[in-house]
Amino acid sequence: MTYTYKHLKDIITGTTATDVILRKEDNACVPIDEKNKDYQEYLAWVAEGNTAEAAD
Amino acid sequence: MSKIRLHGTSSGYTEIAPVAASGNNTLTLPNDGTIISKDSNGAVGVTSVVTTTATITTAKVGAAVTISESGIEASGIGITCANINGAQIGGRRNIVINGAMQVAQRATSATGKNSTGYYCTDRFRLVDYNIGTFTLAQQTSAPTGFNKSLRLDCTTADTSIAAADYLSIDQAIEGFDLQQLDYGLSSAKTITISFYVKSTTTGTYTLEIYMNNGDYFNSKTYTISSANTWERKIITFVGNTSNGITNDNTRGLTCNFWLSNGSNFEGGTFSDGTWHNTTNRRVHSSQVNIASSTDNDWSITGVQLEVGSQATAFEQRSFNEEIVLCQRYYEKSYNHGDVPGTNTSNGSVMFLSNRNSGTPHTMLRYATRKRAAPTLVAYATGAADTTGMKNLDANTVYSNYIMNRNGEMGCTAYPDATPVIGQFIQFHYTADAEL
Numbered sequence: 265m266t267y268t269y270k271h272l273k274d275i276i277t278g279t280t281a282t283d284v285i286l287r288k289e290d291n292a293c294v295p296i297d298e299k300n301k302d303y304q305e306y307l308a309w310v311a312e313g314n315t316a317e318a319a320d
Numbered sequence: 321m322s323k324i325r326l327h328g329t330s331s332g333y334t335e336i337a338p339v340a341a342s343g344n345n346t347l348t349l350p351n352d353g354t355i356i357s358k359d360s361n362g363a364v365g366v367t368s369v370v371t372t373t374a375t376i377t378t379a380k381v382g383a384a385v386t387i388s389e390s391g392i393e394a395s396g397i398g399i400t401c402a403n404i405n406g407a408q409i410g411g412r413r414n415i416v417i418n419g420a421m422q423v424a425q426r427a428t429s430a431t432g433k434n435s436t437g438y439y440c441t442d443r444f445r446l447v448d449y450n451i452g453t454f455t456l457a458q459q460t461s462a463p464t465g466f467n468k469s470l471r472l473d474c475t476t477a478d479t480s481i482a483a484a485d486y487l488s489i490d491q492a493i494e495g496f497d498l499q500q501l502d503y504g505l506s507s508a509k510t511i512t513i514s515f516y517v518k519s520t521t522t523g524t525y526t527l528e529i530y531m532n533n534g535d536y537f538n539s540k541t542y543t544i545s546s547a548n549t550w551e552r553k554i555i556t557f558v559g560n561t562s563n564g565i566t567n568d569n570t571r572g573l574t575c576n577f578w579l580s581n582g583s584n585f586e587g588g589t590f591s592d593g594t595w596h597n598t599t600n601r602r603v604h605s606s607q608v609n610i611a612s613s614t615d616n617d618w619s620i621t622g623v624q625l626e627v628g629s630q631a632t633a634f635e636q637r638s639f640n641e642e643i644v645l646c647q648r649y650y651e652k653s654y655n656h657g658d659v660p661g662t663n664t665s666n667g668s669v670m671f672l673s674n675r676n677s678g679t680p681h682t683m684l685r686y687a688t689r690k691r692a693a694p695t696l697v698a699y700a701t702g703a704a705d706t707t708g709m710k711n712l713d714a715n716t717v718y719s720n721y722i723m724n725r726n727g728e729m730g731c732t733a734y735p736d737a738t739p740v741i742g743q744f745i746q747f748h749y750t751a752d753a754e755l
Contacts, residue, residue, distance in 0.1 A: 265435070274724060276679060276681065283724050284724035290707070291698075291707035292697045293697070293726070295693035295726040297726075300693055301754060
């Protein structure tokens with residue numbers, strides 16, 4: 265499956281969260297952690313020229 | 321002279337006579353002290369014996385130790401030795417987690433799988449790039465001493481394997497857990513991998529270990545001799561004296577059971593126990609293609625990786641020990657037997673809307689320390705396969721939620737909503753920190 269991504273708003277602070285990104289197809293919260301395999305996949309996706317949607 | 325008779329002070333004599341022999345025999349006695357004596361009970365004592373070969377039916381050492389064909393019995397005393405089989409004596413030997421396939425948190429059966437992922441028994445990953453489609457199942461068929469195994473069943477065959485395609489089942493081991501191997505040093509340890517395997521398809525298979533630091537590979541073959549019969553395989557790999565394993569929480573060594581491959585992975589001189597970093601040496605040219613027919617399946621259990629050149633008996637761990645080890649890489653709030661997405665409230669997280677103005681939130685604490693910050697999915701209760709969080713009082717599912725401030729031990733979780741204060745929010749979660 266090819267995933268797509270979206271930034272999330274940290275509702276507590278009211279700003280775009282810098283420690284998590286949403287993987288849209290399964291509604292997963294992927295941490296911004298280079299040792300997390302899903303974040304590594306996200307980085308590879310970005311490296312292919314893709315960009316995550318902005319937060320609402 | 322055929323005999324010597326020694327006469328004492330009374331009647332009778334002691335006779336020394338040779339056995340029948342065609343060649344020469346030599347009896348050399350020391351030249352000092354009492355060598356052989358007999359006490360009043362008739363027991364013969366010998367001061368010292370050095371022998372090349374002695375055949376003894378039963379040997380007793382003091383009152384506690386008896387050595388016989390049946391074994392060594394040591395009653396009420398300790399045994400001191402440096403090692404057994406060149407490796408650690410006891411305690412925890414198996415570096416592989418969930419080798420007996422007891423734990424299956426994600427599912428006990430997963431159908432239609434044709435891409436890489438963790439689908440069934442914990443820590444064992446299907447690695448599939450463009451070869452066939454499979455059902456993975458935790459099954460009860462197992463050899464004596466086990467009651468679970470992992471089965472890979474081909475449901476869509478593939479006999480046109482492209483050069484870059486590959487198929488295997490693997491388990492990655494964290495660098496933190498491998499420092500005892502001394503890789504990168506002259507003292508690098510030999511390891512032994514043992515496992516039970518059964519398949520419809522007899523023939524040659526490749527077992528590979530590879531180091532993720534620099535992609536160093538080492539492969540050997542094993543043969544499945546009888547179809548549909550559990551067979552135990554034991555394979556030993558020498559240590560890598562040239563390249564070390566980073567002492568961290570990333571992939572250190574991966575144990576890779578090849579099940580099919582494209583031509584890119586063979587054709588060179590097969591590794592056959594030699595460390596290398598060449599792709600076309602990784603798989604034996606006779607490797608079975610388990611995807612060649614939908615009649616094919618392959619099952620495995622009792623996987624053990626231990627230090628030393630001998631395979632010891634499989635180290636049976638309790639279910640709880642095993643699931644805690646698995647939870648470093650994946651945990652869920654559901655009962656073990658409930659697949660994530662099951663419509664149940666058992667084990668769910670529940671908290672009261674706790675902010676008068678703004679978003680209510682809670683702090684999750686994980687069951688055990690995660691390898692790294694995990695990927696998180698929340699599932700609403702009251703419905704099946706629905707991600708989100710449930711407001712029990714308003715009977716509403718919030719499909720948008722955030723789980724952040726995420727570390728090895730916990731995270732903050734909250735719906736993207738502002739429910740009335742005092743309302744119950746309920747959800748399940750999965751936390752995935754797999755390698």
